[in-house]
Amino acid sequence: MARTAPALAFAGVPRVNLMPPVEIERRRRASLARGWVWGVLAAVVAAVLVIMGAFALKLVADQQLAAQQSQTNVLISELAELSDVSGALATEQELQSFRSDAMGADFAWAPLVSSIRSALPTDVTLVGFDVVSGGVPQTGDPAKEVGLVGTLTLESPTPIDLPATVRGIRGLAGVSSVDGRSLSTGQQTVGSYVYELDIAFDQSIYSGQFATQEGGE
Structure with missing residues (x-):
């Protein structure tokens, strides 16, 4: 009985990369360039966000500083008014002391x-x-x-x-x-x-x- 040669089994359709090496290199470089572009854009966006955040913080800080300065001005104004009152009270006390010294021996x-x-x-x-x-x-x-x-x-x-x-x-x-x-x-x-x-x-x-x-x- 004669033997038959075993049939070769193929896993799939055979493929052959016919793309020139130059084209492969170009695509690789293009992909790398796109990666760099996206990285730069991400960095720029991150920098813009950081700058905007810093600007927002500065704006809030400026507003708080303005509010504190306004409150300080109000307190200074109130202290100035109280200073006038204190001066008037001190003058009144001096006048009362003078009157007490001058009229302390008052009698009818x-x-x-x-x-x-x-x-x-x-x-x-x-x-x-x-x-x-x-x-x-x-x-x-x-x-x-x-x-x-x-x-x-x-x-x-x-x-x-x-x-x-x-x-x-x-x-x-x-x-x-x-x-x-x-x-x-x-x-x-x-x-x-x-x-x-x-x-x-x-x-x-x-x-x-x-x-x-x-x-x-």
Whole structure:
């Protein structure tokens, strides 16, 4: 029995690359060029996006800076207004301190004179006084500080009981001391008697109207 030669098996249709090497190289270079072009374009786009992002950030930062500057200007303006107010308050405080120093020894004469007259005997008249005002209060106890110091001049048609009169005046509110000083016969009216008394008042007679308030006004 004769043997037959095995048949050759082919996987597919045979192909032959007939493209010239020059064309292959050209296409390779063209593909490479397109890759570079796309890479450059991607880089340009990325750069543009970065620049736009930076510009946007700068724009936002500029807007925030402008807002902060505007707020700062408002605060500076408010501080300037407050400075005027502070200056006015400081001036007011200085004026109050000046008034307190100038008028700290303020008191009412009428009630003081009326009080002295009420302590005198019926026929004795207060005809004059010569007193010097004390200083402004320095402590919290006005009874320990001198308010007025001077003399009182009394006149009577008859001799008076001077010790009793002195005791009566000494018992008045605000009187810290009183003593008889001299006795003389009046020159204008025959038979009149003139008495001079040394007297001192404490600061309880002060009105306190212009005293500096604790903690400021």
